[in-house]
Amino acid sequence: MNALWIAQVGAVLRLELKKTFLSRRGWWIYLLALGPVGLTLIHWLFEAGHPGGRHSLGDDVTAFAALFLLYYLRAGIFFGCMGIFSNLFRGEMLERTLHYYFLTPLRREILVVGKYLAGLTVALAVFVTSVVLSFLFIGRHFGAAYSDYIWHGPGLSQLGWYALVAALACVGYGAVFLMCGLLFKNPMIAAAVVWVWEGINPFLPTLLKKISVIFYLKSLCPVQVPVPPPFSIMVIDAEATPAWVAVPGLLAVAAILLIYSAISARQAEINYGE
Amino acid sequence: MAVYKKTYRPYEGGLTAPLTRFLVIPRYAFEELHRSRFLTFFFLATYIYPLICALIIYVQHNASALSLLGVQGANRLISINVVFFMGFLGWQSMLALFLAAFAGPGQISPDLANNALSLYLARPFSRLEYVLGKISVLVILLSLMTWIPGLLLFSLQGYLEGWDWMTANARLASGIFLGAWVWIIVLSLLALALSAWVKWKPAAGALMFGVFFVAAGFGATVNAVQRTKWGHLLNISNLIGSVWVELFQGANKTTSGTVFFRVPEGQELPLWCCCSALAALCAVCLYMLARKIRGAEVVR
Numbered sequence: 087m088n089a090l091w092i093a094q095v096g097a098v099l100r101l102e103l104k105k106t107f108l109s110r111r112g113w114w115i116y117l118l119a120l121g122p123v124g125l126t127l128i129h130w131l132f133e134a135g136h137p138g139g140r141h142s143l144g145d146d147v148t149a150f151a152a153l154f155l156l157y158y159l160r161a162g163i164f165f166g167c168m169g170i171f172s173n174l175f176r177g178e179m180l181e182r183t184l185h186y187y188f189l190t191p192l193r194r195e196i197l198v199v200g201k202y203l204a205g206l207t208v209a210l211a212v213f214v215t216s217v218v219l220s221f222l223f224i225g226r227h228f229g230a231a232y233s234d235y236i237w238h239g240p241g242l243s244q245l246g247w248y249a250l251v252a253a254l255a256c257v258g259y260g261a262v263f264l265m266c267g268l269l270f271k272n273p274m275i276a277a278a279v280v281w282v283w284e285g286i287n288p289f290l291p292t293l294l295k296k297i298s299v300i301f302y303l304k305s306l307c308p309v310q311v312p313v314p315p316p317f318s319i320m321v322i323d324a325e326a327t328p329a330w331v332a333v334p335g336l337l338a339v340a341a342i343l344l345i346y347s348a349i350s351a352r353q354a355e356i357n358y359g360e
Numbered sequence: 361m362a363v364y365k366k367t368y369r370p371y372e373g374g375l376t377a378p379l380t381r382f383l384v385i386p387r388y389a390f391e392e393l394h395r396s397r398f399l400t401f402f403f404l405a406t407y408i409y410p411l412i413c414a415l416i417i418y419v420q421h422n423a424s425a426l427s428l429l430g431v432q433g434a435n436r437l438i439s440i441n442v443v444f445f446m447g448f449l450g451w452q453s454m455l456a457l458f459l460a461a462f463a464g465p466g467q468i469s470p471d472l473a474n475n476a477l478s479l480y481l482a483r484p485f486s487r488l489e490y491v492l493g494k495i496s497v498l499v500i501l502l503s504l505m506t507w508i509p510g511l512l513l514f515s516l517q518g519y520l521e522g523w524d525w526m527t528a529n530a531r532l533a534s535g536i537f538l539g540a541w542v543w544i545i546v547l548s549l550l551a552l553a554l555s556a557w558v559k560w561k562p563a564a565g566a567l568m569f570g571v572f573f574v575a576a577g578f579g580a581t582v583n584a585v586q587r588t589k590w591g592h593l594l595n596i597s598n599l600i601g602s603v604w605v606e607l608f609q610g611a612n613k614t615t616s617g618t619v620f621f622r623v624p625e626g627q628e629l630p631l632w633c634c635c636s637a638l639a640a641l642c643a644v645c646l647y648m649l650a651r652k653i654r655g656a657e658v659v660r
Contacts, residue, residue, distance in 0.1 A: 114567065118570075121578055125578075125581060125582060125586075126585060128586075129585050129586060140587070141587060146585075149584045149585050150585075152580070152581065153581040153584060153585060156577050156581055156584070157577045157578060160573075161570075161573055161576075161577035162574065165566065165574055169563070169566065172562070176562070177560070180560055224585065272561065272562050272565075273562055274461070274462070274562040274566055275398065275462065277566065278461070278569065281569070281573075
């Protein structure tokens with residue numbers, strides 16, 4: 087990659103960040119990220135009024151694991167990335183502004199990379215920050231015990247893993263939805279298929295489980311959350327993928343999807359009339 | 361004729377009867393929906409499950425079919441009871457959500473995005489008729505997927521089982537009908553409200569999924585973090601499940617809901633809370649529609 091390409095990626099990144107970061111249109115994405123932060127903040131303030139405590143620190147750690155899996159991975163980051171990334175190309179098609187990019191002396195691959203990096207910056211800033219804040223707030227009412235848990239116990243390592251998993255989720259889902267926004271007129275249908283596929287992952291045979299993003303993300307979570315009954319009887323157990331396979335594997339899948347998106351962008355033609 | 365002589369002349373043709381005027385909208389809407397191959401295919405695919413159910417009912421009452429299949433004990437394996445019909449309604453209602461998410465957002469947003477609402481309202485056509493027309497598109501489609509095949513299955517079972525079964529299980533029929541209508545109204549109002557507020561169709565569809573699944577996920581986390589059960593108030597499928605359990609079973613509860621609409625045991629909310637939450641959701645949707653469906657819009 088030469089200096090010109092890097093400069094061009096930077097230019098697209100700056101332009102896109104101006105358009106997407108903290109835009110009014112994306113209010114619901116920020117709400118998705120703020121929801122759990124507000125909830126854990128309320129939990130801190132509410133439980134601070136009960137000095138004896140009604141539950142243990144371990145309960146809060148498990149509650150955060152459930153929050154991370156049930157909310158962040160299954161809903162918040164998934165839908166947030168859908169909103170951010172599928173809008174990068176499809177939004178410009180709808181506003182009839184994509185041709186401005188296509189008329190500039192800029193390789194389409196550079197445009198795809200620039201847009202992806204812009205979306206990724208927004209997604210990482212919003213969701214990783216949200217995960218970190220939620221983790222810090224959820225047990226804050228234990229005071230010094232929670233600080234001790236973070237600094238001298240497994241807390242910091244868990245926080246690091248949660249932040250990494252959230253970041254990888256943004257990378258993986260971002261690549262999927264960027265491709266959907268580029269290839270499909272209505273990315274919703276593709277997104278619904280992906281959502282159903284990711285949702286039924288615990289019940290799929292071992293081989294099919296591995297063709298998903300959530301399987302690798304769950305493998306990396308520091309605290310596992312069991313599937314509640316009655317669905318627990320349908321769960322098919324598969325050996326968790328080690329981190330040294332899951333992390334590069336997810337990055338490789340994202341890279342493949344991005345390359346495919348770049349190839350598709352090279353052949354893209356605009357017809358706003360359709 | 362000179363241009364300046366072309367003055368206003370009112371329409372002199374025949375008018376559609378006021379009571380059926382709102383049906384003009386679904387007539388054109390169905391034509392447009394029919395053009396989408398995906399929607400047509402999806403709609404047809406929603407009849408697979410009712411067909412399987414009908415087959416099960418038929419086989420259960422046909423001794424020769426059972427012996428042909430070599431499964432004489434199958435009639436004891438699947439019982440045609442409240443679980444069977446609630447399961448049917450649960451599956452069909454989930455498919456109805458998908459259909460509403462695909463077809464609903466395209467109802468109002470194009471009219472608003474292209475400033476075409478005034479073209480409707482300039483005619484002898486009120487805001488109420490406009491909303492009725494738009495909602496009837498979804499109501500008809502969703503009815504064809506839920507309570508109509510449900511009642512047909514009930515009739516088939518009643519026909520094969522006899523009049524006594526029908527009278528003894530009349531509550532199932534009313535449960536299918538009323539339960540489906542509760543779901544259809546919530547779904548249709550939500551789809552139209554989101555369609556009116558979000559101009560990009562895929563975004564409106566995504567938001568609809570978001571309202572159901574993200575709110576449900578958030579409700580579950582509220583329960584987990586706060587050690588409460590009131591987070592279920594954010595879970596629409598849970599609220600619907602509670603209403604269905606009451607409609608299907610009344611005081612003699614034997615199940616805790618059905619597939620996709622299950623209420624976790626021991627975490628049931630009072631029925632009046634569930635009904636109030638659903639009513640509040642519908643009221644918010646109606647307010648959102650009333651704010652957007654206007655003949656003139658002030659653009660600042």
